[in-house]
Amino acid sequence: MDAHDPAAVSRERLGNPPGPCAMVMFGAGGDLTKRKLMPAIFNLAKGKLLPEHFAIVGISIEQYSDEQFRQRMTDDVREFYGGDFDTSVWDWFVKRLYYVSGDFKDPALYTKLGEQLAKVEGEQGTEGNRLFYLATSPTFFPIIVQHLGSAGLVKQDGSKWRRVVIEKPFGHDLATAVALNRSVGEVLDETQVYRIDHYLGKETVQNILAFRFANGIFEPVWNRRYVDHVQVTVAEQLGVELRGGYYETAGALRDMVPNHIFQLITLSAMEPPISFDAAAVHDEQTKVLRAIQPLSPERVLDQAVRGQYADGTIGGKHVDAYRNEPQVAHDSKMPTYVAIALHIDNWRWAGVPFYLRTGKRLKERVTQMVIRFRRPPFVLFRKTLVEKIPPNELVIHIEPDEGISLSFEAKIPGPSVRLGPVNMDFRYSDYFGTAPSTGYETLLYDCMLGDPTLFQRADMVEAGWSVVQPILDVWSALPPRDFPNYAAGSWGPSQADELLRRDGREWHVPGTPKAR
Numbered sequence: 001m002d003a004h005d006p007a008a009v010s011r012e013r014l015g016n017p018p019g020p021c022a023m024v025m026f027g028a029g030g031d032l033t034k035r036k037l038m039p040a041i042f043n044l045a046k047g048k049l050l051p052e053h054f055a056i057v058g059i060s061i062e063q064y065s066d067e068q069f070r071q072r073m074t075d076d077v078r079e080f081y082g083g084d085f086d087t088s089v090w091d092w093f094v095k096r097l098y099y100v101s102g103d104f105k106d107p108a109l110y111t112k113l114g115e116q117l118a119k120v121e122g123e124q125g126t127e128g129n130r131l132f133y134l135a136t137s138p139t140f141f142p143i144i145v146q147h148l149g150s151a152g153l154v155k156q157d158g159s160k161w162r163r164v165v166i167e168k169p170f171g172h173d174l175a176t177a178v179a180l181n182r183s184v185g186e187v188l189d190e191t192q193v194y195r196i197d198h199y200l201g202k203e204t205v206q207n208i209l210a211f212r213f214a215n216g217i218f219e220p221v222w223n224r225r226y227v228d229h230v231q232v233t234v235a236e237q238l239g240v241e242l243r244g245g246y247y248e249t250a251g252a253l254r255d256m257v258p259n260h261i262f263q264l265i266t267l268s269a270m271e272p273p274i275s276f277d278a279a280a281v282h283d284e285q286t287k288v289l290r291a292i293q294p295l296s297p298e299r300v301l302d303q304a305v306r307g308q309y310a311d312g313t314i315g316g317k318h319v320d321a322y323r324n325e326p327q328v329a330h331d332s333k334m335p336t337y338v339a340i341a342l343h344i345d346n347w348r349w350a351g352v353p354f355y356l357r358t359g360k361r362l363k364e365r366v367t368q369m370v371i372r373f374r375r376p377p378f379v380l381f382r383k384t385l386v387e388k389i390p391p392n393e394l395v396i397h398i399e400p401d402e403g404i405s406l407s408f409e410a411k412i413p414g415p416s417v418r419l420g421p422v423n424m425d426f427r428y429s430d431y432f433g434t435a436p437s438t439g440y441e442t443l444l445y446d447c448m449l450g451d452p453t454l455f456q457r458a459d460m461v462e463a464g465w466s467v468v469q470p471i472l473d474v475w476s477a478l479p480p481r482d483f484p485n486y487a488a489g490s491w492g493p494s495q496a497d498e499l500l501r502r503d504g505r506e507w508h509v510p511g512t513p514k515a516r
Contacts, residue, residue, distance in 0.1 A: 020053035027135035028058025034076035040440035069099035110151035149187030244327030289463035307337030312488030
């Protein structure tokens with residue numbers, strides 16, 4: 001098997017440990033490393049999904065020895081790990097941790113890194129295979145990649161592979177995404193680049209394709225003839241916390257739509273790929289993004305809603321308005337809420353609106369996709385007590401409880417004809433149990449294996465930004481006049497409800513059997 005051929009690797013994925021490799025973690029002193037990445041790699045170790053010949057080299061500006069870094073990671077993982085801390089596995093794992101201190105902009109750092117990797121390869125037998133993870137501020141992405149190239153650390157030689165994982169956000173708008181792709185492409189082949197989105201590490205997201213294409217009863221109705229519309233909700237109860245500085249440059253649209261939400265939409269709307277090889281799946285996802293009707297400036301005003309939270313009450317406790325959060329301007333115009341109506345202009349989805357919404361400080365923490373089907377004809381029930389027939393709904397629950405629900409109507413027992421809603425619920429925890437997970441385990445495993453299916457390709461990134469860019473342009477030219485326009489603890493601004501009400505529809509309320 002060719003280690004540089006993702007298709008071949010994908011076909012060989014059998015749940016076995018990958019081959020020997022060293023993982024280099026830029027930003028090893030940051031929150032992402034201690035809260036998500038290290039616990040995820042520890043979970044892989046517990047599941048025997050790490051190679052025996054494995055090592056991690058952490059890189060950050062702080063001055064640590066190898067032993068000090070190992071102690072810090074021990075303390076951090078003990079604090080943030082959600083499961084049983086298996087000391088025997090950790091003892092095996094911690095001996096494979098190394099550290100290099102330096103400034104990401106300093107060429108000398110990469111010389112030291114090369115020397116450390118040579119040492120690691122001698123001690124741990126990683127055979128020259130390297131996975132570089134950029135858990136840093138986006139400003140460092142092109143800098144680190146260019147330095148890795150100049151130092152010769154990512155040049156693939158024979159059977160030795162070199163891969164680079166880049167965290168979101170991948171670009172700030174279309175122009176910067178194109179520029180970043182170009183900068184990365186000057187150093188790396190596209191097959192070496194893994195643009196990561198942790199949402200794709202969630203089992204229910206991955207299950208969308210299995211649900212659609214492994215069940216003969218659903219795919220035949222997954223189209224404009226039977227589907228009335230689709231809703232995507234990504235709601236958070238939390239505010240911006242201590243990320244006000246970042247959020248003031250990003251906002252809800254940039255932070256969530258081109259990545260998380262478009263991944264959900266493309267997986268649910270794509271045509272069947274010819275196989276589950278990465279290239280085939282990415283081709284179909286990209287076609288969906290390119291088929292989304294671009295919004296003219298006039299349609300942006302009509303089809304896109306923005307909001308910002310005021311103070312309010314969540315869980316019985318008062319919470320401050322966005323403008324009172326740390327590092328946020330007191331007259332900030334940055335949206336913390338977005339709702340958009342999109343249309344996919346292809347044969348399968350013509351005339352079917354896709355409504356999406358995402359926001360901070362909303363009533364509940366929930367991520368879900370709702371497929372609402374068309375109502376059946378009422379003619380059969382016109383002389384009964386049935387006044388109307390609610391539509392069937394399929395709800396794909398992604399957070400916090402992963403699962404799938406299907407609602408339908410059944411006759412209520414008795415001599416008269418009356419209908420009542422019935423729910424069929426599947427929860428992952430009920431059928432497959434629960435295991436500690438940060439959402440990164442599958443993605444990191446795939447990186448080491450060389451399977452890019454769950455990662456974004458360059459053209460996918462640019463196609464996503466192409467959809468978002470007209471909205472950014474209009475909102476930049478016309479600052480909002482009504483901010484803040486929704487209370488913390490609500491479901492968002494009233495304009496978002498009106499967005500659906502104009503079409504004779506309404507948002508599905510999470511936690512209810514169905515919206516009527």
